[in-house]
Amino acid sequence: MRRFLALAFLFPSAALAAQCGTWSASMEDDEGGRVAMASVCIGTEAKRSDLFLRCGGQDLLSLRVMLSADTALDPGDSPEFTTPLRLTVDGQVLDRPSRYEAMDGAMVTEFPMDAKVVGALQSGKVVTLAFPKTAFKPMDFPLKGSRAAIDWLIDACRRE
Known part of the structure; x- marks a missing residue:
């Protein structure tokens, strides 16, 4: 453990890469101030894609997909680009409308905190993201640690 911590300080990008694949939750800086966020990533550097959940308003969560530059979703x-988003959690298919937010380069959808999709994200092993009406190749995000991260996020959103 000590060796890993020492390497994390010497090589911060290696420490960040090690965090991909496990969900985490924290307060993050955003253009509107500090926001509560739960997230997971896959890949490294230019091939890194992120999946974020954050507070989305009155009892809503906002799911934001930030794809790597080499993805096929164009x-x-x-500025009004919309497309269905298909989330498949351990074989359970959950379709959502999504929209592109050019400022962040993110595909976004919202849903209630008690929605079926939230329970699936908390209890599953992997979520596959697909945009079926596009040439985008589906990608898998692990759900390791998602229950604790999403529980923390929901609690933080309710305190806002």
């Missing part, structure tokens, strides 16, 4: 020049 919103084109349309």
Whole structure:
């Protein structure tokens, strides 16, 4: 353990890479101030993709997908780009509408904190993201640690 901590300080990018694959939750800086967020990532550096959950308003969570630059999802020049998002958690298919937010380069959808999708994300092993009406190749995000991270996020959202 000591060796890993020493390496984490000497090589911070290696420490960050080690965090991909396990969900975490924390307060993060955003253009609107500090926000509660739960997240997981896959890949490294230019090939890194992130999946974020954050407070989305009155009893809502906002799921934000930040894809690596080499993905095949291209919103084109349309600031109004929308497409269905398919979340598959351990074989359970959950379809959601999603929209592109150009400022962050994220695909976004919202749902109630008590929605079926939240329970699936907390109890599953892997979530597969797909945008079926596009050329995007589906990608898998692990759900290791998601229950604790999402529970923390929901508690933080309710305190806001």
